[in-house]
Amino acid sequence: MIKIATYNINGINGRLPVLLRWLKEESPDVVCLQELKAPQERFPIQAITDAGYKAVWHGEKSWNGVAVLSKYDITEVSRVLPGDKDDTHSRYLEVIVNQLVICCLYLPNGNPYPGPKFDYKINWIKRLTKRTKALLAMEIPVILIGDFNIIPTEIDTYKPEKYTDNALFRIEVRKAFEDLIAQGWLDTIRKLFPDQKVYTFWDYLRHAYSRNAGLRLDHILLSPLLEDRLLEGGIDRHVRSWEKTSDHAPVWICLKEQ
Template sequence: MMKLVTWNVNSIRQRCDHVLDYLTREQPDVLALQEIKCATDIFPADTFTQAGYDCTVVGQKSYNGVAILSRQPFEVTHTGLPGWETDPPQARYVEIGTGRLVVGNLYLPNGNSGGSAGYDSKLAFMEALALHARSMLEAGQDFVLMGDYNVCPTDEDYAAGALPPTDALVRPESRAAFRRLLWLGLTDALRALHPTGRFYTFWDYQAAAWQRNSGLRIDHALLSPRVAERLLTALPARDERGKAQPSDHVPLAITLAAGAAA
C-alpha cells in the first residue's frame, strides 16, 4: 500500500511541528506541501531528513512555495509547470517520479487578486495543467496531480454562504477548467469513493468559519486511470484544523493498493 498526502501548510516555519507530528503519526510515503512561504535555502529540510524523508523544494520568499517529502527514492522531473510562466516567477509546481509513479504537487493561483490579469493567470495555469496531464496520458504514464487547486468543483463543495457566486473559486470558467481535467480521464479521488456529502479541506480564519463549519473543498488529488484502479481510501484529516495555531487547510490523504508505484 502507498499513502500520498497533500497539505497547504500556510507557512512551513510556523507549522513545522505540526508537519513533523503528522509524519510521525501517519507515516505517509509522500507528502506534498503548498504555500510553504519561504525561500528554498531556509526550508527546514534537515528536520524532515532526520524523520526519514528526503525533500525537494521550490521556494519563494514570503509567498507561494511548494515542496515534496518522500520516504521512497525519487527523481525530480519538473520544478515548474510546463507551459506556465509568470514575470516575476511564482513557485507553484514541483513534480517527482518515484518508481513508475509521477507525483505532481501544485498550488493553483487563487484568482481573486490582481484583477482580470490575476484571474487569467489562474485559467492559464489550469490550461497548462490540462496539457501536461494529456501529454502524460498519451505517454502511458501513471500519475497523481495533487495540491491546492483553489476550485470548488460543485456547490456541494462549499458551505452555504461561504463564497459569493462571483468568487474565482466557483466561477463557471474555473469549474469548467476543473471538469476538463476529469474529461481527460482523471479521477477525483475523494469523489470516486464519496460521491456525495460535504468534505471540506479549508476553513477561513475569519468569521468563526471553523466553529460554524463554513468550509470549502479546494484541495484535490486527481489520478490517472491505472492509479485510480488502485485507489483504496481518500479523506481529509479534519482534526488538524482544530489544533492550536493550525493551517487554514487540512491534509487530504489517499491510499493506493500495492503496485501503483511498481
C-alpha cells in the same frame, strides 16, 4: 500499500511543529506540500530528514513554494509548469516516486475577479491542462495532487451563493476543472465520498471551523492506470483544530502496491 497526502501548510517554518506532529501520527509515505512561504535556503531540511523523509522543494520568498516529502527516493522531473517562460512563481513540482509520476501543484487563487490575477489563473489552468494531456498520452501512472484553489461543485462549499463571483468558484474555473476531469482523471475524494459535504479548508475568520463553514479546495486526481489501485482516502480535518495550525487540513489516499 502506499499512503500519499497533500497539505497546504501555510508557512512551513511557522507551522513546522504541526507538520512534524502530523507526520509522526499518520506516517504518510509521500506528502505534497504547498504554500511554503520560505525561500529555498530556509526550507527545514534537517527537521524533515530527522522525521524520516527525503525532500525536493522549490521555495519562494513570498507566498508560494511547493515540496514533496517521501520515504522513498525522489527523482525530480521539473519544477516549472511548461507554457510561460516568464512565470517565476514556485507553484509546480513534477517528480517520480516509487514508479509514480507525482505532480504537486499550488494553483493560483485568482482573486479578485475580474482582474489580472484571475486572468493568470485561467492561463495557468490552460497550461496545466496541456501538460496533463501530454502525461496521459504517455500511458503512465500519474497523480495530480495539491491545492487547486478550485471549488468544483456546489456540494464542495458550505454556501454556494456566497462564492458566485469568487475566483475559486467562477463558472469559468469550474468548467476548466470539468474539462480536466474529462481527460480521464479520477477525483478520488469525490469518488470515495460521493454525496457528502467534505471540506479541506476553513477560514480563520468568523469561527469557520467550529461552524463547519468549509470549502473543498485540495484534490488528488488519479490517471486511469491508477484507478483500480485506490483503496481508501480521507481528510484529517482534526488537524485544523490544532494550535497554530494551517487553515487547510491534510488530504490523503492509499493505493495498492503494484
